[in-house]
Amino acid sequence: MNWFLKTFSGSIGRKLLMALTGLFLCTFLIVHLIGNFQLLKQDGGEAFNFYAKFMTSNPIIKTTSYLLYSSIVLHIIVAILITLQNKKSRPQGYVVSKNKSSWASRNMGILGTFILVFIVVHMKDFWAEYHFEDLPMYQLKDGSMVKDLYLEVFGAFKNIYYVGLYVFCMGAVGYHLWHGFESGFQTLGLNHKKYTPWIQSSGKAFSVLIAAAFAFIPLYIYFIA
């Protein structure tokens, strides 16, 4: 066990955890986005509520969701450890500094903090409400009764402050991934002239598309639906 703990308390081991959890969270974002698109169907909530029921009852999804929660928690804990160590490594800064690197790459901790705030608000408003509160019920086409999460989300997306926070935080997600996506592969040791240019461009495309698509839904509901 000694070698194991030593590996993951060292700088490369910690980064490895960041990359593995971070890239896993990227796949989760895709699945989550597919679900959110059900909100755009003007069907009174059938598609979205069906999706919510599926996500909270399917055993495979439920198992994966525990993996997901632990990934988020691990990503955050290791992020804090790394950021503290990195601050300690440069106790005194420069009077003048012209750092030749991208803004996103230098501010992963700040961007991550915005994402964390978002996750907390988001979990409180939707996840906790869905699991622990009495919400109005909705009858699905298959006859089963479910809590009407659609109504809940729709309500929130009619609140300009909520929409503002949501869109801002999606910007943070986009910037986080603008650097994070390709950085994760570099951390795993995957850097080769054959595929690295491809990873870099798909990372940029992924970050922009994910942020824009997530942000589009509340904007659409607030302004158009």
Added chain:
Amino acid sequence: MSGNMNLTLKVWRQKDGKSQGKIVDYQVKGISPDMSFLEMFDVLNEDLIKKGETPISFDHDCREGICGMCSMHINGRPHGPKTGITTCQLHMRSFKDGDTIVVEPWRASAFPVVKDLVVDRSAFDRIIQAGGYISVNTGEAPDANAIPIPKKYADEAFDAATCIGCGACVAACKNASAMLFVSAKVSQLALLPQGDAERKQRVESMVDQMNEEGFGACTNTGACSAECPKEISQVNIARLNREYISAKLTSDNI
């Protein structure tokens, strides 16, 4: 050699490792654009000596870009405004008459300030001592071509071996990470058959030492390669990560 450039210098002065330092302003006159940055400092120091003040301490040795001593953080960048060169290779023609130039030491907890612009970089030596070598029996030099090495690997190993241990990568990195340096030193041996026998032990020991010295973790910002006078590439850091991961998975160190 004299010229007609007049400059304002703002230089970090610090008596020793324990004292508080501060930026002090100096006027330097009659600088030739053909002088190197270090020669400009020589002019300033002679002025200070004539005035009875303590000259500014700074590290330097070869003054031709090969020893890596001339650590100066100039106007916000290690080794100044140009890329791919050291401070001693920087010429005053890269500045304009009347410019203000801010000069600071490398900043990292692993590189404590000794005096003024001089920092202690022996952390790098300890990383090399931890494994940046190959163990061979001394004796007659082996035949040059006894071990065939494909040109591609020889070239890549040579590129990594151009690292002069200057520490600009650490100075440039927002985390004061030494990953570029360590990756160059691991790569130059990992790419060659001579380095193969000890490769797992080497990467584990060198990375352990790097962590112990208090260098930060790599966020892959790329600032190190952008400032490295030898333009050591990020590909080496990926190789270091690979070497480390595979050593951890297969080495006998428990």
